[in-house]
Amino acid sequence: MNAATDSPRMARIRATLTQALAPTRLELVDDSHRHAGHAGARQGGHCTLRIAAPGFAGKRPLECHRMIYAALGELMHTDIHALSIELLPDVAEDLE
Template sequence: MSAGTVELLRQRLAVLQPDSIAIIDNSHRHAGHAGARDGGHYQLQIVAQAFAGKSTMARHRMIYDAAGDLMRGRIHALSIRAEVPGEV
């Protein structure tokens, strides 16, 4: 399940035209956690010019919008680090 989810998330985030993107599946750390049955736990590091001038909340909303229904099913938790190229 998780490898497919990582690839789907990567494909959906392509709309943000990222300079770099890293997605780490941390689902194994949450085995037995109530939400672990319904979706995985992931860590996202993304660098994109699309985030320029946007607040942290606005950046996260952009990511959630791009991820779409993955956030309501295959992804239970998503830790996000979203930056523009000059912030890295």
């Protein structure tokens, strides 16, 4: 396990997304170390999110991204400097 991935910041982000979107798949990686020297990286908050959620069914990627940003709310201003999002297929959809 990566200490950065298990940080309180990452736990807050993960818990917020889980509560708001009930994802069937969620992978959250702290990429802050890859941005060393970048002014915005001093406080961390560079993340890669891979996510699938039932609420994304039938929606365009932009709509799903907006749902994610809305779920994260204030965390986008306090804990996250940059967020890379990859939408994954929902496992439940694969079973239908």
